[in-house]
Amino acid sequence: MTTGSSSPDGRAARESTDWGTRSLLRAVNEQVTRIGASANGQIEFDYVCECADSTCFTSVRLPRSEYARITATAGWFVVADGHGMPEEHVVEDGPGYLVVTRESD
Numbered sequence: 735m736t737t738g739s740s741s742p743d744g745r746a747a748r749e750s751t752d753w754g755t756r757s758l759l760r761a762v763n764e765q766v767t768r769i770g771a772s773a774n775g776q777i778e779f780d781y782v783c784e785c786a787d788s789t790c791f792t793s794v795r796l797p798r799s800e801y802a803r804i805t806a807t808a809g810w811f812v813v814a815d816g817h818g819m820p821e822e823h824v825v826e827d828g829p830g831y832l833v834v835t836r837e838s839d
């Protein structure tokens with residue numbers, strides 16, 4: 735097993751799953767976290783579902799600390815309950831949301 739951070743960016747990604755959209759969603763969600771960080775008192779935020787459907791804008795509510803913990807792991811995505819794809823593996827099952835990752839590499 736090798737550790738280290740090999741980037742998948744160098745490969746031509748032509749798969750059914752739109753990972754570019756996911757990167758965009760992740761950027762949006764990180765912005766949510768940043769805005770939230772400056773707002774006092776609120777610990778739960780509405781993040782955008784990070785499922786493979788690029789037209790999905792379902793909001794997923796979870797604590798900011800949870801979102802930060804989950805997204806600290808590369809390849810983990812927060813999706814609304816039931817939004818996981820068959821090729822994805824559910825790593826955590828939270829209240830109203832799932833944490834999924836790809837099964838391959």
Ligand SMILES: [Zn+2]
Pocket residue numbers: 783784785786787790791792813814817
């Ligand atoms: Zn979704």
